[in-house]
Amino acid sequence: MIEAIAAISLLALIFGLLLGYSSIRFKVEENPVVEQVNELLPQTQCGQCGYPGCKPYAEAVAAGEAPINLCPPGGTVTMESIATVLGVEPIPLDVEVVEERPKTRAWIDEDVCIGCTVCIKACPVDAILGTTKQMHTVIASECTGCEKCVEPCPVDCIYMVPIQAGVADWTWPFPERGRPGEIAEPARKAA
Amino acid sequence: MQFPTLTSPHTERPNQVDQTMLMVVLALIPGALAMIWYFGWGILINLVLAAIAALLSEAMAQKLRGRPAFGTLRDLSALVTAMLFALALPPLLPWWLTVLGAAFAILVVKEMYGGIGYNPFNPAMAGYVLLLISYPVPMTTWLAPSVIAEHSLSFGQTLTAIFTRALPAGLSWDALTSATPLDSMRTQLDMNYTVTEIRESPLWGAFGGRGWEWAGNWFLLGGLFLLWRRVITWHIPAAVLGGLLAMATVFFLVDPDTHPFPLFHIFSGGAILCAFFIATDPVTASTTQKGQLIYGALIGIFIYIIRSWGGYPEAVAFAVLLMNMAAPTIDHYTQPRVFGHGRLSDD
């Protein structure tokens, strides 16, 4: 009896030491979760999630304070990758927040702009150019389409314009199902 | 003028799945006819039963999955499975076993994994193994080849035997049946007879079992037809037969009394059928050329090992299923060197 207890205790001790040692020896240096989540976010800094930017939202998600489905610009893809990183179940995007929309960018009607600089202050990525009493303009290539500038404009001269796909950023489509020359394999009879 | 848009290449495609399968069916016919010649109508009845069961199962599975019922029947893959399965069965197997095995092959082994292209195991062999393990006695009850058999059954008598187990008056099952060459070799070796003594039996022909060796030759002919039509490549058949021959030769040279001569292994049982028709099933085999050589050679080696030291005299099905399991791993480790890799660059 005593022998058995001693043997088991000894074994437990050995394995415990082994585990303790390996947890130190084979420690994996991992990116902090916040950083990982932040890297998955689209960095539009739009605040549609209810947080002031992507980083704060990443912090909230990592701390478990915010659900993972609050990022409309990232869409389902981002939500799913966050779910993978955190090891949680994917949840559908909050449809009430916003449905996925085509990508847009801000455009200022320069004839109407009064040069109030309000939008410049609102822009999270310094993509609006101008100064007091001077007409403002959006640097198209820097605009993330966050729409933060639209609301504050006192004369409503900022519009979100859909980015039209040109030849340069056109991508080959995924082969559709059921069309000749394209995949038809799981085509259901009913559909 | 407006034109339809489609993706390249804009060519007439030289290959079709159904044509490929049709080639396989055609290539099986000479061997199947030889089997019918040597082992009677039972083989034909098995073929028909298995084909009906397999095609019905396939259609049912398609219907259950909400797809057009005749969609995948047209590719003839179910027929090929049925034929390979039926050709492995003893001639007077009870009809319901044939139907059960064929339905299992299609419904469970093939369709439950997603249908053609997705099954990890060879359906025909899995169906055969199911029957062999569950019903070992009927599955090993063979007829003697017609050239040496004392009795032969007519078509009607065979049909009655298969469906009702009733034999014509005055004939007993014991008088009718005979062990397969592989079986009798195994049993008699275990009884400490030497190979030379065993071969004195009329069961034996020039290099294998009587009847079996000729059926093997006809299957070989079909296999060469497939090679010629480029339906299969030489890799798997050569590797299977090579692996089997290599093992058999080594052990034969060590002790010819207790190990049958190498050609015996090729021409008795299903080695040729396996090498050209079963192991070459593309869905469950390795797909890289190097991988196919390894895959085939290991099948050949396993056939020898299981035949010599395993629990069953015939080992083709087990060897194929074992290697089916290993195929993805083999593929992973035998990727060809991609053009432009590994010469100048370090990766």
Added chain:
Amino acid sequence: MLNIAATDASARKIHPLPGGLHLPDNKHQSSVRPIMQAALPKRLIIPLRQHAGNPAEPLVKAGDPVLKGQKIAQGEGLISAPLHAPSSGVVSAIQSLPAPHPSGLSEPCVVIETDGEERWAELPAPMDYRQANPAAILERVRAAGVVGLGGAAFPASVKLSPRPGDGLHTLIINGAECEPYITCDDLLMRERAAKVLAGIDIIRTLLQVEKTIIGIEDNKIEAIAAMRTARDLAGYEAMEIVVIPTRYPSGGEKQLIYILTGEEIPSGGIPAQIGMVCHNVGTAAAVADAVLEGKPLISRLITITGEGVAEPRNLEALMGSPVADLIAQAGGYTPKANKLILGGPMMGYTLFSDEIPIAKATNCILAASTAEAPDPGPALACIRCGRCAEACPMSLLPQQLYWHSRAKALGKACDYNLFDCIECGCCSHVCPSHIPLVQYFRFAKSEHRREEAEKRKAELAKRRHDARQERLERLEREKKEAMRKKQEAMKAKKTAAGGDAGDAKQAAIAAAAKRAAAKKAERATQGEAPKNTQGLSAAQQRQIDEAEARRAQARKTAHSEDRARPAAATESPPQD
């Protein structure tokens, strides 16, 4: 055929291609007729984007008269080539029109209404390339807008300027033309071998290479003979003309170099890494035109073929000619015409309309009948037969790439060397299940590139946001600091109340100086504070400059006009 192959190729070993296909070449239909000068179309449509890289910037506007050979658009950036008016006439518009591109999307094009007079602009004088400065020759080729005519339309000048350390030793000239149906290089070599060889000599002189190898497939017997005769006449003994077996895709750059030399271009690399440069015979002829005659690249040979045209043939066509015009000159459509393919059957793409113009890279228009290019029907499941892997000239495993591309597991697909795929179409051609493998791979590639671009964009947005955040915090700190100082000063004033007014002033000045110094010190310790106005690209700078210009304009009008402004938008948002 055999004796031709034997004459001087015996010295060079041919390295057989892994994979590849024997395809019915269907070249005789168009190669039996000689090259014909295409008639002048009424309208020429010149897309501003002709190749990868930035599109050209137009130098003309609607209403401008242009002369034949006049530069109408300027290349921007390193990978760019200028565009020239293919004929004289008037620019009627610069507008978005369907472009010769697989997407079928519209692109900005310069539209020229031709006047039929074919008045030439003043061309630069012919050059003696043996005497001239290499830089001058190179500039001539660049200014003539010469691009690779083999397919990708990559600006030729880039591949003609050896960088120090490249150690170029071999020039490969591609006359393989392995795609079925296409015969424009064949006819070019047959009828204009001397010009091709002159171009090759110029390229050879520019690159200072020791060896020149011209690879031609053995189905072009007449072209081989013509090239050999012309070579012997011109005395270019050192140019090796090698006959290679006909096998698709031997005309791919990587494949041809391997066949001729046994060397492999490293994955993701360029031929210069192994000391080689590859040019197409058409490019060589265009170089000869530019250097020896001063002519810019305004026309090219193009094959019009297929059962859908009455008289398949090769045309010397002006860039920007609409496809319909060219078809008409090849006898027009036959009732069999079913599909319009730009390029060959293996790699070409279908056009939805024949209003689309040809571009510099267009080598063939294939009006295919249903029998020639049937709809393959819906794809079936992959049965892993491995025929695709057998056919793949890059030794890839298309059956594995297919699973991962279909599952959109792009990372896994990349592990199977997705980006080594040359999109030759061999795998799709042999697939018994008729799976559009190449399209899966094109999708996976472009999707991966898009994801990478999006990641870069997110990274940039994050950097800009962080920079802004930091600036805002710094401003906040400075403001607080200033407040604190002010309060201190007030306190000091209070304590020194009743004291000398001059002292207070002195103290204030001292405090201000201290503040300035502190600020300076802070700036110095912080180093270069991040600024979003730094590192702007040329395009962004241009946009900013334009905005400044508009702003100046607006200021002027604001001063002169009434200050009142319309409350609502007067202009609809632009479609950019």
